[in-house]
Amino acid sequence: MGEQRVVVAGGGVAGLRVAQQLRAAGWTGYLGVIGAERHLPYNRPPLTKEALWHGVDVEVLKFPMPDAEIDWRLGTRIVSSDLAAKRLTLEGPDGTSEQISFDGLVIATGVGPRRLPLDGPHSWRYTVRTPEDAASLRGRLVDRPRVGVIGGGFVGCEVAAAAATLGCKVTVVEPLSTPLERVAGHAVGAEVQRRHEAHGVRFVLGRTIAAIEGDARGSTGVVLDDGTTLAAEVVVEAVGGVPNTDWLAGQGLNLSDGVLCDRDLHPLAEGGPRRDVVALGDVARFPLDLYGADPLRIEHWQMAGDCAGHAARSLITGLAGAERTDAPFELLPSFWTDQYDTRVQFLGLPSHGIDDVRVLEGDLEDEAVIGYHRQDTLIGLALLGMRRRLLPYRQQLVEGLREACGRGIS
Ligand SMILES: Cc1cc2nc3c(=O)[nH]c(=O)nc-3n(C[C@H](O)[C@H](O)[C@H](O)COP(=O)(O)OP(=O)(O)OC[C@H]3O[C@@H](n4cnc5c(N)ncnc54)[C@H](O)[C@@H]3O)c2cc1C
Structure with missing residues (x-):
């Protein structure tokens, strides 16, 4: 029998941290990370913070690389999987297709930006998920256009703060009664709104978007559900994330909101947990011991690192067919945002x-x-x-x- 192979799907912070923890936990077999982006893992949160104000340099955002032996396959997308045959189909940077096998699989493919179901070219509508996205948005913001931000969550508020700081005239459109209301409640949301308004940001609350108008040069405005139009040469969609699970379709996993897992981060399949697979990071949904049995999917940067050791040990014991004997996995979600x-x-x-x-x-x-x-x-x-x-x-x-x-x- 050849060397055993663990393949990590996704080269973000979760993919990096789990690869490090697999080596730390004694995995000596092959370890490869497949990442659709062409960069080694970098820190995503600054993309709507200092990088948007001061300039985007992905080299500055990159994490220090571990000494551990890891085969990085970058610019390479997993297009489909066959979990029964333990095979993945990849599309390389030059478009070539390849199949690779695995003994153990880590799912760490994160989320992609959710898009509003609106007509009109996507090129009118900015999202911020990658350094390329942030650089292209910043390239427009420095000309101080009128900016419409759709969505008053964390990302929307951070984009609004950066755009206002760069001198743009910013309007945030949010269906709830304050920004951040869903995550932080009305009182905190109202206070965050007050601080934004002190920097000149305007809020249109309780409204959704019906259309985005534009011409060959880009957008000209957003049409609200009450028919009014807000002039905006730049429109940023910040309406949440969609788990990147297309490549796992048809494999008997529950993908209704990310990858449903047990508390050891093994995905739940029809016959029970798949002990040769773990999932972590934004894409995973699992119960937290401190909060009872309901599985939760939490898009916080800290979760990736906090879950990595647990995921690595689960995979190694799962591949060995052994039972877990270590301490309980007590995880407390934590998140930060910078507002001015x-x-x-x-x-x-x-x-x-x-x-x-x-x-x-x-x-x-x-x-x-x-x-x-x-x-x-x-x-x-x-x-x-x-x-x-x-x-x-x-x-x-x-x-x-x-x-x-x-x-x-x-
Ligand atoms: C603009 C922005 C600001 C944020 N700010 C904060 C913050 O202030 N605080 C905080 O706690 N969190 C913040 N977050 C959330 C935080 O960045 C995420 O929780 C974290 O990046 C999750 O890491 P991950 O590795 O699970 O997913 P990701 O970072 O999304 O990495 C997943 C990787 O997998 C790759 N991938 C996807 N599909 C495939 C495929 N089929 N084949 C190969 N590769 C694939 C993707 O290209 C990506 O590189 C922010 C997120 C964004 C977008």
């Missing part, structure tokens, strides 16, 4: 507690710690500034969740 000069940090699941939001410390209009509750239990936190208070509040949150686990908070 304020760092906002989120811990736990604020979006699951937006009906009971309490200011725990400080002043919402300045710096504050905000608690999100469900059934009177603290299940998430937002810190506006107040970076030094993160650790004590994190501990309080985790202890409360451990206590509440038995009561079934989710």
Whole structure:
């Protein structure tokens, strides 16, 4: 029998971290990473932050490379898979097709930008997912056009802040009553809106987009669902992500919202978990021990690194046909966003507690710690500034969740 082969699908932060952890956990067989982008793994969050203000240099964003032996197959897309035969079909940078085999597979293909179902060429509509996207948007923003940002979530708000900082006239269109409402609740969303308005950003709330108008040179405006038109030479769609799972179609996995997995990150197939496969990062949906049995898919940068060791050990024990004997996998989601000069940090699941939001410390209009509750239990936190208070509040949150686990908070 030849050398055993583990193939990692996706060369983002999750692919990099799991490859490192596989070597650290003692995987000595072949280890290859297939990445559709032509870059070695780089840090994505700065693309809507400092890179959009100051310029995009992918070399600066790249992670330090591990010494571990890893075969990087970049500019190469996995177009389909046959999990029963343990084979992947690849399309290389020159368009050539190739089949490769694996013994163990890691699914780390992340998400792609969701697009609005609107007529008109995509070239009118910017998204920000890659350095190329950010560079092309920045190339337009420096001419200070009128910018319409569709979607008032984190990415939309960060793009609005960068565009306003570069001197553009920015309007954000959001169907809810404040930006960030879905993830952070109304009060925090209203405060974020106030800070944006202080920088000249305008919000059109409770409205959706009916059409984008334009001509051969690009967009001229967005038409709202009430028929009014907002002039905008640049339109940015920031309406969420779609898991990259096309290449797994027809393989008996549950792909209804990413790859559904058990708590050991093995995808669930008809006959039970596939122990020769793990999934992690934005593409994976799995239960978190601290929050009960409901599987969750969480698009946070931190999750990739926090899951990598667990995923690597699951795959190695799965391939050996052994049972896992290590400690419980207690993962607390965390996320940050920069809104002008304020760092906002989120811990736990604020979006699951937006009906009971309490200011725990400080002043919402300045710096504050905000608690999100469900059934009177603290299940998430937002810190506006107040970076030094993160650790004590994190501990309080985790202890409360451990206590509440038995009561079934989710
Ligand atoms: C603009 C932006 C700003 C963000 N800001 C923050 C932030 O401030 N804080 C935070 O916590 N999170 C932030 N995030 C989210 C964070 O970047 C993600 O959670 C993180 O990148 C997830 O890593 P991943 O490796 O799972 O997926 P990705 O980073 O998406 O990497 C997946 C890789 O797989 C590749 N791939 C996809 N399909 C295939 C295929 N078929 N074959 C081969 N390769 C494939 C993709 O090209 C990609 O390179 C931000 C995201 C974006 C887009």
